[in-house]
Amino acid sequence: MSVLIFVDVAEGHVKKASLEALSYGAKLAEQLGTVAEGVVLGSATEDLSALGKYGVKKIHHVNDQILDHFDAQSYTKAIAQVAEASGAKCLVFSNNVDGKAIAPRLSARLKAGLVTGAIALPETANGFVVKKTVFSGKAFSNVSINTDIKIIALNPNSYKIIVGEGKAEVVAFNATVDQPKTKIIATNKASGEVPLTEAEIVVSAGRGMKGPENWKIIEDLAHSLHAALACSRPVADAHWRPHNEHVGQTGTAIAPNLYIAIGISGAIQHLAGVNRSKVIVVINKDPEAPFFKAADYGIVGDAFEVVPKFTEAVKKMKGIT
Amino acid sequence: MKILVCISKTPDTTAKIAFTDNNSKFDNNGVQWIINPYDEWYSLVRAIELKEADTSTIIHLVTVGAADNDPIIRKALALGGEEAIRVNADSTDCYYIAAQIAAVAKQGGYDLVFTGKETIDYNGSSIGGMVAELLDLPYVSLATKFEWNGNTAKVAREIEGGEEICEVQLPVVVSCQKGVAEQRIPNMRGIMAARTRPLKVVEPAAADSLTSVKSFELPPPKAGVKLVDPENVDELVRLLHEEAKII
Numbered sequence: 001m002s003v004l005i006f007v008d009v010a011e012g013h014v015k016k017a018s019l020e021a022l023s024y025g026a027k028l029a030e031q032l033g034t035v036a037e038g039v040v041l042g043s044a045t046e047d048l049s050a051l052g053k054y055g056v057k058k059i060h061h062v063n064d065q066i067l068d069h070f071d072a073q074s075y076t077k078a079i080a081q082v083a084e085a086s087g088a089k090c091l092v093f094s095n096n097v098d099g100k101a102i103a104p105r106l107s108a109r110l111k112a113g114l115v116t117g118a119i120a121l122p123e124t125a126n127g128f129v130v131k132k133t134v135f136s137g138k139a140f141s142n143v144s145i146n147t148d149i150k151i152i153a154l155n156p157n158s159y160k161i162i163v164g165e166g167k168a169e170v171v172a173f174n175a176t177v178d179q180p181k182t183k184i185i186a187t188n189k190a191s192g193e194v195p196l197t198e199a200e201i202v203v204s205a206g207r208g209m210k211g212p213e214n215w216k217i218i219e220d221l222a223h224s225l226h227a228a229l230a231c232s233r234p235v236a237d238a239h240w241r242p243h244n245e246h247v248g249q250t251g252t253a254i255a256p257n258l259y260i261a262i263g264i265s266g267a268i269q270h271l272a273g274v275n276r277s278k279v280i281v282v283i284n285k286d287p288e289a290p291f292f293k294a295a296d297y298g299i300v301g302d303a304f305e306v307v308p309k310f311t312e313a314v315k316k317m318k319g320i321t
Numbered sequence: 322m323k324i325l326v327c328i329s330k331t332p333d334t335t336a337k338i339a340f341t342d343n344n345s346k347f348d349n350n351g352v353q354w355i356i357n358p359y360d361e362w363y364s365l366v367r368a369i370e371l372k373e374a375d376t377s378t379i380i381h382l383v384t385v386g387a388a389d390n391d392p393i394i395r396k397a398l399a400l401g402g403e404e405a406i407r408v409n410a411d412s413t414d415c416y417y418i419a420a421q422i423a424a425v426a427k428q429g430g431y432d433l434v435f436t437g438k439e440t441i442d443y444n445g446s447s448i449g450g451m452v453a454e455l456l457d458l459p460y461v462s463l464a465t466k467f468e469w470n471g472n473t474a475k476v477a478r479e480i481e482g483g484e485e486i487c488e489v490q491l492p493v494v495v496s497c498q499k500g501v502a503e504q505r506i507p508n509m510r511g512i513m514a515a516r517t518r519p520l521k522v523v524e525p526a527a528a529d530s531l532t533s534v535k536s537f538e539l540p541p542p543k544a545g546v547k548l549v550d551p552e553n554v555d556e557l558v559r560l561l562h563e564e565a566k567i568i
Binding site for chain 2: 070095097109113132133135140184185246249275294300301306313
């Protein structure tokens with residue numbers, strides 16, 4: 001009986017979303033009166049015992065080179081073996097790209113009920129009910145998991161990372177790992193940029209920018225805030241910006257601490273993907289833009305004048321000149 | 322080559338989200354239903370493109386739902402596909418639905434099963450992975466590009482801050498999102514042809530439900546926007562720094 005948290009490692013480093021999952025899993029273990037343990041697949045350059053400060057007592061490390069490359073099927077088989085051997089009653093994933101690929105597979109493999117997109121700890125006083133986002137962030141549902149083993153995939157940026165004291169015991173786990181049926185042939189990553197789903201601040205712009213050549217002022221603002229870039233659907237559809245920047249109902253759903261929307265009117269489909277942001281700032285020259293209704297702060301003004309001033313003001317505040 | 326495309330019925334993206342029966346059910350009143358955009362725009366259209374490139378390709382559609390899904394599956398057939406299968410069962414449990422699709426997929430012997438990356442109502446993002454596990458097949462999730470050649474496929478999938486390109490052995494299950502294809506509008510010929518294409522209704526296979534929805538709730542309303550003078554952007558930065566404490 002334990003809570004087992006999947007620790008997602010990319011290029012040897014633990015992803016931020018996994019630190020949230022660890023903090024969540026540790027709290028859940030406390031709530032259930034049991035211990036939290038982690039599972040790491042493949043090589044890790046970080047000292048895994050340091051993960052103890054997020055509340056896990058033990059890390060099961062399946063240090064097999066095959067697992068250095070992500071494959072949903074081989075990852076699932078390895079995690080299932082650890083879950084069975086450690087008697088895990090609850091598995092916790094981040095609902096990030098890798099979590100979305102493997103949590104459902106484990107649900108089917110272990111016949112364990114799954115809730116993806118969880119945003120809070122479950123209610124366990126009477127049953128096991130998890131709150132999750134539905135209708136692309138426009139509502140929540142409370143879902144009961146009715147199986148002995150439970151699986152939760154926690155939405156990124158939904159649970160605060162809790163740092164405490166302690167070291168985890170790192171135990172090598174020998175799992176039977178199959179040769180994967182997928183082979184990674186290339187990775188294209190924009191270097192030095194903040195990934196959208198992990199970003200605490202997101203600067204997003206829409207059709208109001210009039211053309212892709214005008215994005216410099218948006219990029220400058222994003223850099224000054226160490227923010228990720230995003231855009232509205234028409235902008236991605238017109239190929240002004242890459243598809244992976246599209247946020248909204250049919251793009252990426254995000255929940256950063258701060259979302260700054262520039263020249264975006266705020267159609268219901270766009271709001272659906274961003275309305276879980278903690279603070280929303282809207283800059284739009286149209287005072288009737290529906291986005292203002294969903295915003296915390298707003299400026300009615302021309303983006304081409306306001307945004308450069310915004311960047312300067314941020315730099316001044318941060319003492320960068 | 323044979324492709325199975327999973328189709329789900331969802332409320333229109335502009336539908337008002339409300340609940341009835343003491344917040345235990347989605348309020349269908351006045352709601353327009355559409356094909357889940359990820360299923361339609363990306364997986365179905367990509368399947369049609371693959372068939373256009375090789376006309377010997379066979380496309381089947383599958384949906385799990387009651388008879389009120391028929392207009393949606395007909396609309397999907399108007400875009401493309403030789404036949405559709407509707408598993409006559411209504412469920413909100415991902416595992417139960419995945420078990421139905423896996424049963425259909427097993428019988429049909431498909432080289433490729435396409436799903437959308439998620440449905441825009443329950444946002445489970447789970448069906449593809451579950452179907453793959455039930456069939457013991459590889460799974461590539463959140464695909465942004467899909468090509469195939471012989472018995473392998475080349476798929477790009479989203480990773481944090483970029484994409485990863487992998488080669489995978491067929492058969493495979495792939496969940497699709499933006500980038501895989503571009504939205505198409507059905508034409509009159511397709512709509513007419515869809516009427517004569519077979520829509521088979523099959524009874525569900527025995528499967529357990531692992532979860533159940535207890536209740537829904539709407540987010541609390543926002544307090545209202547605080548407007549800042551465009552001539553005084555410093556004030557916005559001060560508010561974000563001192564009041565909201567987020568920069």
